[in-house]
Amino acid sequence: MAVKLTIQGGLIYLTMLFFIATLVAARLRRNQNATAFWIGGFAVALLSVAWRGFSTGHPPMQNLFEFFLCMAAALAPLSWWNLRRHGLDTKFQDAVIGLVILFPAGFVFKEEMRHLMPALQSPFFVPHVAAYVAGYVMMARATAIALPMFRRDTEAERLTRIDLAVRQSVAAGFVLITAGLLLGSVWGKVCWSNYWAWDPKEMWSLATWLVYAAYFHFRQRYGVSRPRSLAALLCVGLLFIVLTLTWINLSRIFSGMHTYA
Amino acid sequence: MSFKPILRKITGLNAATVGCLAGATVSIALAFMQADRASKAVATPPGYALAVCGAALLGFCAVRAIIRRRWISVLLHGGCVLVGVGWLVGQYVAKHPADGLPVYGAVAMIDGDESNTLYTGDNLTEPVGKLPFSIRLERFMIDYYPDDTVREYRSRVTITEPGKEPYVRNIRVNHPARVCGYDIYQMSWGQAKDMYGRPLVYTVLQFQRDPGVPLVYAGYLLLFAGVTMFAFKQGGKS
Numbered sequence: 001m002a003v004k005l006t007i008q009g010g011l012i013y014l015t016m017l018f019f020i021a022t023l024v025a026a027r028l029r030r031n032q033n034a035t036a037f038w039i040g041g042f043a044v045a046l047l048s049v050a051w052r053g054f055s056t057g058h059p060p061m062q063n064l065f066e067f068f069l070c071m072a073a074a075l076a077p078l079s080w081w082n083l084r085r086h087g088l089d090t091k092f093q094d095a096v097i098g099l100v101i102l103f104p105a106g107f108v109f110k111e112e113m114r115h116l117m118p119a120l121q122s123p124f125f126v127p128h129v130a131a132y133v134a135g136y137v138m139m140a141r142a143t144a145i146a147l148p149m150f151r152r153d154t155e156a157e158r159l160t161r162i163d164l165a166v167r168q169s170v171a172a173g174f175v176l177i178t179a180g181l182l183l184g185s186v187w188g189k190v191c192w193s194n195y196w197a198w199d200p201k202e203m204w205s206l207a208t209w210l211v212y213a214a215y216f217h218f219r220q221r222y223g224v225s226r227p228r229s230l231a232a233l234l235c236v237g238l239l240f241i242v243l244t245l246t247w248i249n250l251s252r253i254f255s256g257m258h259t260y261a
Numbered sequence: 262m263s264f265k266p267i268l269r270k271i272t273g274l275n276a277a278t279v280g281c282l283a284g285a286t287v288s289i290a291l292a293f294m295q296a297d298r299a300s301k302a303v304a305t306p307p308g309y310a311l312a313v314c315g316a317a318l319l320g321f322c323a324v325r326a327i328i329r330r331r332w333i334s335v336l337l338h339g340g341c342v343l344v345g346v347g348w349l350v351g352q353y354v355a356k357h358p359a360d361g362l363p364v365y366g367a368v369a370m371i372d373g374d375e376s377n378t379l380y381t382g383d384n385l386t387e388p389v390g391k392l393p394f395s396i397r398l399e400r401f402m403i404d405y406y407p408d409d410t411v412r413e414y415r416s417r418v419t420i421t422e423p424g425k426e427p428y429v430r431n432i433r434v435n436h437p438a439r440v441c442g443y444d445i446y447q448m449s450w451g452q453a454k455d456m457y458g459r460p461l462v463y464t465v466l467q468f469q470r471d472p473g474v475p476l477v478y479a480g481y482l483l484l485f486a487g488v489t490m491f492a493f494k495q496g497g498k499s
Contacts (some may be wrong), residue, residue: 115406118413118434164495171492178488182481191435193446193469195477196348198299203292207285214281216491221275240285248292256296 001107008055011048012106015041015072019102022095031089038091041098042076049073058116061129064249065109070133071101078138081172082145086165093144097137124187128180135176136241139212142169143238149227163224170234174212181205192257200254201244208240280318287311304352316345333494336487343480351473363390367448367467370398370416379468392468393441394422399429401450401464414447416464432466443468 003009018041025034049069052060060066079094116125146166148154154162184202189195196202215233224230248254265276272279291299302308319341326334355364366379366389375397379389397419404413413433420440421427430438430445438445449465 115408115410115412118411121413122435168492168495171495175488175492178485182485185481186478189474190437193437193444193448193467195474197296198291198303199296200292203288203299207288207292210281210285210288214278214285217277217281218274221277254292254295 004106004111006111008048008051008111009106011044011051012069012102015044015048016099016102016106018044019095019098022091023099026092026095034091038076038079038095041095042073045069045073045075045098056113059126059129061126061133062114062116062120063109064245065105065111067129067133067245068101068105068109070130071137072098072105074134074137075101075141078134078141082141082165082169085168086161088145088165090141090145093147094141097140097144119191122187122191124183124190128183128187131176131180131183135173135180136245138169138173138176139234139241140238142166142173143231143234145169146231146234149231154227159224159227163227163230166230166234167219170212170215174209174216177205177209177212181209197257199256199258201248201256201258204240204244204248204254208237208244211237211240277322284315309349309352312345312349316342316349319345333487333490336483337491340480340482340484340487343483344477345480347473347476347478347480349473350476351471354470354472361390362393362470363468364470365468366390367465368396369451369463369465370396370401371461371463372398372400374398385465392443394420396420396440396445396466398464398466401462403450403462414450414464416447416466418445418466443470 004012018037021037022034022041025031025037049060049066052066052069056062056066061070075094075098079090082088082090145162148162149159149166184205185195188197211233215230215237218226218233219230222229249258268274268276268279274282291302294302303312319338323335323338323342326332326338358364363379366381367385368376368378368380369385370376375395377392377395379392381387381389399417399419402413402415402417403411404415406412416432417429418432418438419427419429420438422441430440432438432445432447434447437447446467446469447464448467451463451465453461453463455461
């Protein structure tokens with residue numbers, strides 16, 4: 001735990017301040033202010049990624065620190081997609097997610113820079129990581145949107161609306177994590193000689209993919225008649241994503257070729 | 262089928278959901294085993310049996326989807342089947358190569374070495390077979406960034422196929438060479454001493470031949486097409 005007294009750190013903390021301001025404004029129902037803060041936060045998050053890329057000299061997707069910076073910048077565009085498509089204002093939840101993402105980037109992960117090692121010098125590097133950045137953020141947001149499904153007093157009409165938004169969001173996220181998985185597999189063949197290495201992170205990513213597959217099969221069979229189970233499956237998926245990003249990356253139990261940061 | 266109501270009674274879920282979650286459980290169990298043990302565990306008769314059962318089950322789903330004219334479902338389940346079959350084909354050929362040529366192995370070389378034999382084992386001492394061509398290491402080079410971290414490993418080799426002019430290939434990480442159906446990878450390197458105690462640098466090149474890969478990639482294409490179409494189909498109805 002340390003405060004980063006650098007330009008990078010300043011950009012991260014400024015983004016967090018914008019997110020907090022978004023939260024407060026959204027709570028006070030000052031929608032225009034919330035939007036302004038949200039856009040401001042997005043701009044600084046983007047600047048933060050750009051600054052990191054500029055100072056490292058490579059796409060900032062090498063370690064967890066850079067991955068988390070990218071996730072924070074991916075929030076607002078995906079949020080805007082739900083606003084346009086479903087008329088859902090998710091700024092409040094998304095600002096909370098943004099703060100959760102940026103906390104480790106701002107206070108836990110080290111900022112040290114490394115050159116791109118030979119294994120990462122590949123055209124698969126950016127698409128593989130970018131697909132997972134966007135996919136994971138999408139899944140986290142979809143889970144937040146699904147939370148009212150846990151309440152027993154959610155009326156049927158609202159439930160149908162939420163279900164549609166959740167389903168479309170998870171499906172979009174599923175396209176992204178499928179792309180990440182398959183691109184990673186093909187890259188593995190080119191770089192490590194096998195399309196599947198049975199590496200712990202690969203296995204957890206596959207398990208995550210299968211949990212979302214389970215969500216779709218459950219939804220297909222039961223519709224919205226069991227909303228709590230639907231939401232619970234999404235929570236399991238998000239739990240797996242959080243574990244993949246933290247425990248599996250960092251623990252020695254799961255040491256493998258994806259171990260970094 | 263009578264097992265479905267029983268399954269539903271026990272788990273409270275439909276069979277397809279249980280199947281996905283069972284797959285996730287197996288996957289996590291393998292994650293706890295770590296890559297070296299997991300890859301050995303799946304390449305055993307129980308592993309193959311599980312893969313065959315999984316592929317058969319998914320194949321059943323795909324055929325049923327064809328009958329019901331659910332084309333996206335056909336793509337999704339058929340894609341998974343192709344991936345599984347491709348893996349099994351690769352495993353089978355690795356154990357029973359039709360042409361008697363090795364499918365997997367590595368060779369450690371110093372500058373100037375020539376070889377046509379592949380090895381396996383911890384110190385690459387157990388020969389696995391002869392290649393249909395020979396490879397000669399011209400030079401192994403390591404290129405560094407200004408701060409001494411590695412920028413590039415490169416093995417420059419000369420390949421001699423019978424009845425052909427020898428030709429040069431540069432093998433780097435992420436840039437394998439393809440010769441006679443083999444992919445040749447820059448896998449590792451190390452330092453040793455010769456008989457007079459002088460330092461030597463050697464490179465480890467890995468050779469791999471997997472005829473199942475086209476099937477696996479075809480499966481990936483179907484799967485991705487299916488997932489994309491599925492996402493666009495998530496409309497307002499039902």
